[in-house]
Amino acid sequence: MVGERLVELRGQKALTLHDLEEASGVGADAISKIENGHRKPHPATVRKLARALGVSVEDLSGPTNWRAQFLKQEAGHTTRLAEIAGRVRETLEAGELEYTARFLEILDEGLRDLAESLHEAHRIEAGKNKTATEKSIDDKLDEVLREYEAATA
Secondary structure, eight states: OHHHHHHHHHHHTTOOHHHHHHHHOOOHHHHHHHHTTSOOOOHHHHHHHHHHHTSOHHHHHSOSOHHHHHHHHHHHHHHHHHHHHHHHHHHHHTTOHHHHHHHHHHHHHHHHHHHHHHHHHHHHHTTOOOOOOOOOOHHHHHHHHHHHHHHHO
16 A cells, blocks of 8 residues: 555656655665565654655555545445346346335335435535435345345246
C-alpha cells in the first residue's frame, strides 16, 4: 500500500527516484523496491519519505484511493442486488409468492441501504464529515436462498 501511494505522490510532485533519494536520505534502490512491492518499509523510512514528500505518515501509508475502494464495495453490493432481482423473477415465474415477497423485502432493504451509503459518501465528499455506516443484506439473502433451494429441490 505504501508503495502504490509512494508512486502516486512521487508522480504528482514530478520527482525522480534520485530527487526523492536526496530529499529523504533513503536510497533510490530502496525506494524502487518499496514502490514495486518487493520491500516493506520500516516505520522510520516511511517517516523520512513522508517528510520529503510533504505529507503525513497517514497520507503515505493510508489507502491510495478511498473512492475507488468504496465504489468497488458498492459495485459488489449492486451485483448482489441484481442477483436478488433475478431470484424475484424466478420465484414469481414458479408461483412461489412467499419467497418472491421475501426476496422483494430484501431487495427493498438492500436498495435503501445502497442509497443511504451513496448519500453518506456524498456528504463526506462534500465535507460534512458524518461517519458512514456499512449495512449488509448478505446474511438475510443467504438464509432465504437456502430455504428456497431446499423447498424447491
